[in-house]
Amino acid sequence: MGKDLCDRFPIAREVFAEADTVLGFPLSRLCFEGPLEDLTLTVNTQPALLTASWALARVLSTEFQLTPAWAAGHSLGEFSALVAAGALAFADALMVVRERGRAMQTAVAPGVGGMAAVMGLELDELTKVCQDAAQGQVVSPANLNGGGQIVIAGHREAVERAGSLAQQRGAKRVVPLAVSAPFHCALMAPAADRLRDVLEPVEVSALACPVVSNVEARPNSEAQRVKDLLVRQVVSPVRWQESVEMLAGTGCRAAIEVGPGRVLCGLVRRITREIRCVPGDDFGAIQSLSEAQ
Numbered sequence: 001m002g003k004d005l006c007d008r009f010p011i012a013r014e015v016f017a018e019a020d021t022v023l024g025f026p027l028s029r030l031c032f033e034g035p036l037e038d039l040t041l042t043v044n045t046q047p048a049l050l051t052a053s054w055a056l057a058r059v060l061s062t063e064f065q066l067t068p069a070w071a072a073g074h075s076l077g078e079f080s081a082l083v084a085a086g087a088l089a090f091a092d093a094l095m096v097v098r099e100r101g102r103a104m105q106t107a108v109a110p111g112v113g114g115m116a117a118v119m120g121l122e123l124d125e126l127t128k129v130c131q132d133a134a135q136g137q138v139v140s141p142a143n144l145n146g147g148g149q150i151v152i153a154g155h156r157e158a159v160e161r162a163g164s165l166a167q168q169r170g171a172k173r174v175v176p177l178a179v180s181a182p183f184h185c186a187l188m189a190p191a192a193d194r195l196r197d198v199l200e201p202v203e204v205s206a207l208a209c210p211v212v213s214n215v216e217a218r219p220n221s222e223a224q225r226v227k228d229l230l231v232r233q234v235v236s237p238v239r240w241q242e243s244v245e246m247l248a249g250t251g252c253r254a255a256i257e258v259g260p261g262r263v264l265c266g267l268v269r270r271i272t273r274e275i276r277c278v279p280g281d282d283f284g285a286i287q288s289l290s291e292a293q
Helices: 003-008 010-023 027-033 042-063 077-084 090-107 123-134 156-168 186-199 223-233 240-250 263-271 283-291
Strands: 113-119 139-146 149-155 173-177 254-257 276-279
Touching (some): 003 010, 003 027, 010 042, 027 042, 042 077, 042 090, 077 090, 077 223, 090 186, 123 139, 123 149, 123 156, 139 156, 139 240, 149 156, 186 223, 240 263, 254 283, 263 276
Parallel strands (some): 254 276
Antiparallel strands (some): 113 149
């Protein structure tokens, strides 16, 4: 992850080198060489994704002279968006997300929680399904991804009950997810408390562009609200569909997926045709966007 970018652009290598220094271990080697089972541990995945995203953001700004009019991120990506907007220093964000990952990993014992993607059921109906399936446990919508896909999270048994009930009530498909913890639900409350403490001494600077928060699905430009929104995000659903629809409504017509993979571009396409989403590894398309400015 990130190796091709670093092979091509010196500024990306500088970002990964900074991450190695800040974290005190060779994150770059883990990203480039693995092993995969270590990279996919949440405590490592979160700083790795942030680093790869910031490396690409630096390439976009220095090599292609592209700067965002808005920024938005899905879950952890909100930290990347805040770094891109100048609200958080990269080094500070690295340390915060490292601890965020550790706190989320330990908030729920292994095997206790679960997540599942539900396709083809409206939010109101799925919310009712979760309420009926809870039976004293936690299960709720966690990622409102758009395109008919909503991810639920909570106690493993409650997620399984909700998945079965969702299919009985018309869901087209339910897919259990291989995750290390049940993110963005009430079970993450200990992680939210820990994140609040970790963020307390961190300086938040003025935002160079608005950042769409996962919690509110609307742009925030107030530095003093950033920490609270990040803490609330840990236990709240990611309102991605509403975020993309809001951006389309403001006049956004082009977006670049700043990070590894093309998942967000796929979600954007399913939500709206108003926004052209360009994957971060499509440098031909990125060059066209730069020339069109």
